[in-house]
Amino acid sequence: MGSVSPNRKQGIHIAWKTVTYRSVALIILMGVCLFLVGMRFAFPQFTENQIKAADGFTMRVLEAVAGAGGPAKSGTMNSQQAHFTALDGTVRIKKANASSWVTADYSIPLEKGDVVQTSSEGMAKIVFNDGTNYTVKQDSLIVVEENSANDQQQTNVAVAVSTGTVDLATSTFVQGSKAQVIVAGATASLAPDSAAMVRNDPKADVHEILVKKGTGDIERNGETVRLADWEKVNFQAQSPHMAKLKEIGPPTPISPANMMPIFVSGDPKPIEFSWTPMANAKGYRLRISKNPYFSSTIVDRAVKTADVMVSGLGQGAYYWLVQSEDATGKESVESEKNRFTIIPKGKDTEAAISLDIDPFIQHGHVLELTGKTETGARVMVNGREVPVIATDGTFRYFMPPLPTGESVITITAQNAKGGVKTQQKKVVIQ
Numbered sequence: 001m002g003s004v005s006p007n008r009k010q011g012i013h014i015a016w017k018t019v020t021y022r023s024v025a026l027i028i029l030m031g032v033c034l035f036l037v038g039m040r041f042a043f044p045q046f047t048e049n050q051i052k053a054a055d056g057f058t059m060r061v062l063e064a065v066a067g068a069g070g071p072a073k074s075g076t077m078n079s080q081q082a083h084f085t086a087l088d089g090t091v092r093i094k095k096a097n098a099s100s101w102v103t104a105d106y107s108i109p110l111e112k113g114d115v116v117q118t119s120s121e122g123m124a125k126i127v128f129n130d131g132t133n134y135t136v137k138q139d140s141l142i143v144v145e146e147n148s149a150n151d152q153q154q155t156n157v158a159v160a161v162s163t164g165t166v167d168l169a170t171s172t173f174v175q176g177s178k179a180q181v182i183v184a185g186a187t188a189s190l191a192p193d194s195a196a197m198v199r200n201d202p203k204a205d206v207h208e209i210l211v212k213k214g215t216g217d218i219e220r221n222g223e224t225v226r227l228a229d230w231e232k233v234n235f236q237a238q239s240p241h242m243a244k245l246k247e248i249g250p251p252t253p254i255s256p257a258n259m260m261p262i263f264v265s266g267d268p269k270p271i272e273f274s275w276t277p278m279a280n281a282k283g284y285r286l287r288i289s290k291n292p293y294f295s296s297t298i299v300d301r302a303v304k305t306a307d308v309m310v311s312g313l314g315q316g317a318y319y320w321l322v323q324s325e326d327a328t329g330k331e332s333v334e335s336e337k338n339r340f341t342i343i344p345k346g347k348d349t350e351a352a353i354s355l356d357i358d359p360f361i362q363h364g365h366v367l368e369l370t371g372k373t374e375t376g377a378r379v380m381v382n383g384r385e386v387p388v389i390a391t392d393g394t395f396r397y398f399m400p401p402l403p404t405g406e407s408v409i410t411i412t413a414q415n416a417k418g419g420v421k422t423q424q425k426k427v428v429i430q
Contacts, residue, residue: 080147080155081109082128085366085400088292089122089138110144117141118164121295127401130155131171131365132179138293140164145182158182161200169195170214172404183207184237186220197333208234210247210333218242230333248332251275251284251306251322256340259382261412263345263420268314271342273322274307275335281324285331288313288320292337317341317383341383343412345420353377353419354393357411365401365429370394373413373421380412402429 084091084106091104096113104116110126118124118140127133128147136142146158155173158180159166170179172192181188183200184207190196194214200207209218210232218225218233225233225242230249233242254274256262262271273286286308288299298318299310302325319339324332354374361368372394373379379386381397389395399409407429412422 086125090119
């Protein structure tokens with residue numbers, strides 16, 4: 001899978017071209033080919049073997065001119081690039097061939113040997129060409145150990161977690177491909193359509209690999225442990241073996257749905273939060289934050305049921321998650337984080353606002369959205385604000401990669417008077 005940089009400019013690009021001996025040879029070769037085609041029609045008595053011999057000669061000359069030097073070897077790996085699809089807070093990157101750190105940017109490609117570091121309030125999501133994505137949480141440092149593909153489309157992706165926490169998820173990749181994460185000498189190889197969480201704390205000597213979905217094989221010191229849903233291994237640096245444990249599964253957030261806009265008029269009304277009830281759960285812990293790393297929370301509440309009403313949430317974007325708790329008081333890992341936005345809605349007389357959306361342009365799992373709204377308006381796509389809107393109201397936005405299957409895209413425009421207009425479109429990613 002490839003991602004498209006939002007900094008790519010469309011238009012006509014003019015570049016100088018240098019005429020080389022290779023260019024001259026190619027031009028002469030094209031003339032020879034045209035001559036042979038003419039001879040084919042002028043002298044149909046040419047035998048098929050003569051034509052094949054000429055074709056073979058032509059191909060050999062083409063390979064020599066192009067510098068092929070011989071047939072490609074099966075299984076030869078070629079390096080690839082990965083890209084940031086989400087950046088929040090302070091994220092730095094040090095390229096493999098550089099000695100200094102620079103601020104991470106969507107336009108910077110990631111290659112083998114590059115190092116990514118997040119601050120105490122920084123997060124980054126990295127997507128590789130095979131569809132594997134890594135979410136680097138706060139206070140983390142990772143190294144891109146491998147990113148390559150061969151002529152059979154088999155990919156090899158590996159990231160080493162030096163410190164911190166990383167969530168990763170794989171897509172449906174070609175058989176024989178590898179998606180790995182390395183932590184403290186242990187290598188986790190994930191199966192397709194799997195997800196895991198890796199934590200590495202060298203100071204506390206805590207090293208954990210948890211499989212949330214699918215399967216993964218963890219190899220360390222000649223020992224291999226297979227993990228399935230909500231199983232994990234942990235170990236210390238000097239431990240001869242890894243300890244395998246079964247974790248409590250977290251609930252699945254239901255409402256507010258991820259990327260959901262909530263329109264309110266007048267005083268804010270209570271909002272219902274609900275999630276899937278879990279068997280043997282004695283209670284739940286709901287947390288709501290204004291940031292995705294939950295460094296601070298505005299709601300941290302223990303509840304007995306799988307739904308609760310929350311009051312006092314004003315305008316803006318929020319994140320929420322939930323954990324289940326068993327009879328001993330042990331909490332599950334965190335659920336997925338849902339993001340929603342509370343948007344004030346103006347009076348009907350003030351709510352008129354234009355929003356025109358062009359047909360989506362698909363780049364693999366990434367959608368390119370273009371459209372136009374009124375000057376000075378804000379535009380949000382699935383709860384995320386479009387960063388740049390031109391003075392005439394036109395905008396372009398590249399969405400984070402979508403999962404395979406059907407997704408609903410919600411585009412919302414809002415003006416300074418509180419006028420709101422929303423469009424929803426369904427897309428199917430094959």
